[in-house]
Ligand code: NAD
């Protein structure tokens with residue numbers, strides 16, 4: 339797996355260790371600001387989780403890791419993932435998401451891996467009007483440097499299937515939420531700010547819509563796609579929980595018992611996509627996937643987790659978590 343120390347990746351590593359106890363998960367992660375090895379502290383000493391710090395763009399390293407550990411399948415999650423950061427500095431997004439993915443694909447092809455699961459995003463489809471939902475055949479119209487870089491990697495993966503017969507499956511999911519999400523993303527940012535009685539910055543008019551997916555439901559879908567997806571196919575994954583940002587922010591304030599006066603409307607994100615919604619019919623029909631969480635229950639549990647784990651997000655927001663790798667790994 340790549341990116342196993344990030345938000346979705348760390349949830350997925352733990353999910354795979356529970357659901358497929360016979361597997362060894364080799365986790366290649368560069369530990370950028372978004373990669374936090376502490377997310378996996380409960381796996382310390384587990385010989386079936388092998389962590390390697392490294393860049394997916396380093397082909398020699400990737401080939402070495404694949405051969406030493408006998409890799410037979412790749413779940414590719416490593417990416418620069420935050421839209422606002424891609425607007426401030428697009429270059430790293432091209433380096434990791436485009437070039438890094440191409441090098442990983444090339445190494446996977448050289449190794450002859452049995453399956454390459456490309457974790458893409460619904461942002462490849464651009465923005466929807468007030469009705470309708472993205473299907474796998476919706477036109478690709480990415481808006482931000484982040485989504486353009488993800489579209490490039492998504493299409494490169496499919497091209498490696500068409501041209502080189504690499505066994506590729508692509509998944510495109512909607513906005514994830516849950517434990518261990520870096521507090522730059524909407525839900526954890528709003529919880530952390532509210533707990534500090536700081537303003538909650540809502541972009542534009544707050545009427546942009548996102549379709550929320552619990553990270554555990556996403557992990558379940560990724561395992562199904564890995565094991566049962568058809569080569570060369572794309573599967574959309576969505577939680578069927580469309581919410582306007584402002585409704586969601588008000589719900590969070592209600593859950594933490596803070597006043598709506600903390601809401602502050604701020605300048606809109608440039609090129610801000612108005613609405614995302616996923617039609618998950620294909621993955622339901624072909625792979626039998628259905629989300630287990632309702633949004634109300636999942637959001638309440640998620641907010642409770644952040645309230646109960648101030649040490650985790652305080653270390654993340656202060657940057658202290660970055661030293662964890664040195665103390666846990668370099669000194670051993
Ligand atoms: P994240 O930012 O929390 O984690 C990304 C991880 O990738 C980090 O651990 C980071 O250290 C690692 N990484 C970054 N550059 C790397 C490189 N060059 N080499 C090796 N490792 C590197 O991201 P996330 O939210 O967990 O998203 C995971 C994947 O899912 C991404 O590909 C993202 O595009 C996709 N996705 C995320 C969402 C979402 O809502 N979070 C939705 C759709 C798709």
Ligand code: DAU
Nearest residue numbers: 419420421459460461512513522523524539540541546583
């Ligand atoms: O749709 C899938 C995508 O979801 C993933 O591919 C991305 O990796 C992931 O970051 C996420 O992108 P978004 O841009 O939708 O997520 P974000 O949490 O940044 O923003 C969610 C919505 O909330 C969006 O409409 C912008 C708005 N927002 C965000 C922040 C951080 C605010 O109003 N205020 C904020 O401070």
